[in-house]
Amino acid sequence: MTLFFHILRRFAIICISLLTGVICLVSFFLESPIDPADYDIKPSLAFTGPLEVNSILSNAEQILEGYLYGPESLTYHLPTQTIFTGTRDGSVMQIFIGNKQPKIIHIFRYHNIDSSLCNATVASVQICGRPLGMRISPFDSNLLVIIDAYLGVFEYQIKEGVIKHLLKTGALIKDSNEPPIRYLNDFDFTHDGKLVISEPSFAFDDYNFHYIVLERSPKGRVLLFDHTTSSLQIRINHLVIPNGIQMDASRKCVFVAEMGLYRIIKHCMDRHKIGEYDILIEGLPGFPDNIRLLPSSGLLAIPIPMPRLIGEETFLSSKWLRDFIAKIMSITHPVDALPEKEYGLVILIESDSGTIVESWHDPTSKTIASITQVLEIDNDTFYFGNDGLFYIGRLVMNVIQPE
Numbered sequence: 308m309t310l311f312f313h314i315l316r317r318f319a320i321i322c323i324s325l326l327t328g329v330i331c332l333v334s335f336f337l338e339s340p341i342d343p344a345d346y347d348i349k350p351s352l353a354f355t356g357p358l359e360v361n362s363i364l365s366n367a368e369q370i371l372e373g374y375l376y377g378p379e380s381l382t383y384h385l386p387t388q389t390i391f392t393g394t395r396d397g398s399v400m401q402i403f404i405g406n407k408q409p410k411i412i413h414i415f416r417y418h419n420i421d422s423s424l425c426n427a428t429v430a431s432v433q434i435c436g437r438p439l440g441m442r443i444s445p446f447d448s449n450l451l452v453i454i455d456a457y458l459g460v461f462e463y464q465i466k467e468g469v470i471k472h473l474l475k476t477g478a479l480i481k482d483s484n485e486p487p488i489r490y491l492n493d494f495d496f497t498h499d500g501k502l503v504i505s506e507p508s509f510a511f512d513d514y515n516f517h518y519i520v521l522e523r524s525p526k527g528r529v530l531l532f533d534h535t536t537s538s539l540q541i542r543i544n545h546l547v548i549p550n551g552i553q554m555d556a557s558r559k560c561v562f563v564a565e566m567g568l569y570r571i572i573k574h575c576m577d578r579h580k581i582g583e584y585d586i587l588i589e590g591l592p593g594f595p596d597n598i599r600l601l602p603s604s605g606l607l608a609i610p611i612p613m614p615r616l617i618g619e620e621t622f623l624s625s626k627w628l629r630d631f632i633a634k635i636m637s638i639t640h641p642v643d644a645l646p647e648k649e650y651g652l653v654i655l656i657e658s659d660s661g662t663i664v665e666s667w668h669d670p671t672s673k674t675i676a677s678i679t680q681v682l683e684i685d686n687d688t689f690y691f692g693n694d695g696l697f698y699i700g701r702l703v704m705n706v707i708q709p710e
């Protein structure tokens with residue numbers, strides 16, 4: 308026995324020394340790809356009251372399973388009863404939902420890149436693009452506008468099939484020395500037809516999203532783009548991973564999902580100076596993504612694709628640890644290696660007060676997980692997007708009639 312323990316002890320010492328050696332090598336000799344920021348993270352709201360865990364989303368279904376990959380954003384085109392969505396292979400799909408059985412009726416790309424290169428791998432998205440936010444123009448129902456993380460902003464005339472490249476990444480901010488735009492994510496239309504656009508980071512692109520998350524520095528911006536004059540302005544600077552964008556009913560105020568700080572902020576163009584905003588809700592239990600106003604209730608739907616991990620705040624408070632992980636990732640480059648806790652979650656809030664009204668969960672994540680956007684159609688049918696799964700979620704609610 309003593310010999311056995313002796314050997315075990317020696318083995319343990321060798322292992323620990325090796326591990327320490329590797330840690331030292333990595334932390335001393337590798338240059339960190341990130342510059343981690345310090346900040347206060349608000350603790351998560353508790354899963355009680357309107358946030359209490361339920362299984363509402365477990366009643367959802369997966370539609371078009373296996374026919375698409377990562378339908379992140381969804382928008383509804385009423386005249387044709389179709390949903391448009393963008394997928395990881397850089398294409399846009401038009402899906403007819405007028406029948407019980409949804410059907411993909413059209414697939415197209417908004418660029419001339421050789422489509423055989425577009426195999427939806429992380430290597431290919433840098434070449435083929437990654438369509439993210441998309442919306443039908445509120446001023447012209449024939450116009451679909453698409454944001455691509457790598458390529459910029461495109462417009463697609465639905466009837467004619469005509470495509471225009473409205474804004475390219477690398478474009479400069481008007482009258483300023485600010486960095487050019489790098490990585491766009493979501494947008495909405497202002498009352499006078501401009502676009503309010505989120506840029507999670509001007510330092511890294513979508514391919515390096517793991518660095519953005521680890522660094523969590525205020526390198527995000529909300530931009531205002533007027534394509535009639537091609538002018539690009541900053542409305543809010545120094546945000547920590549701004550992502551989802553939604554205008555209010557007047558289209559003069561914008562709600563921004565500030566992912567890195569787990570909160571939703573509100574900025575009114577007619578009331579706030581550039582850079583000013585109010586906080587609508589904070590302490591969200593995970594990263595908020597493409598927020599959308601639900602047409603029937605007027606509530607703001609906040610999808611949470613990735614709930615906070617246990618100990619996330621403690622982990623984030625260590626800049627050394629974040630640096631260390633970024634250094635490791637710079638060798639292995641595991642783009643999908645950030646820990647992801649699978650869970651289906653949508654939080655519905657009142658858009659003027661920020662009060663939580665209800666939440667929908669699939670704690671098992673078996674039916675639906677990693678929701679990036681909610682699209683409501685006909686008051687009772689909800690479609691759910693995601694960034695890396697092979698289906699669209701759909702839930703038909705039992706409508707409760709008021710007394």
Ligand SMILES: *[C@@H]1O[C@H](CO)[C@@H](O)[C@H](O)[C@H]1NC(C)=O
Pocket residue numbers: 424425426427428430431432434
């Ligand atoms: C996918 O496409 C990229 C180029 O876009 C290429 O580099 C890569 O080798 C391809 N991978 C596979 C598995 O086909």
Ligand SMILES: *[C@@H]1O[C@H](CO)[C@@H](O)[C@H](O)[C@H]1NC(C)=O
Pocket residue numbers: 603685686
């Ligand atoms: C949805 O609800 C709104 C307001 O309650 C109502 O005006 C509209 O007719 C409803 N639409 C459908 C398709 O049920």
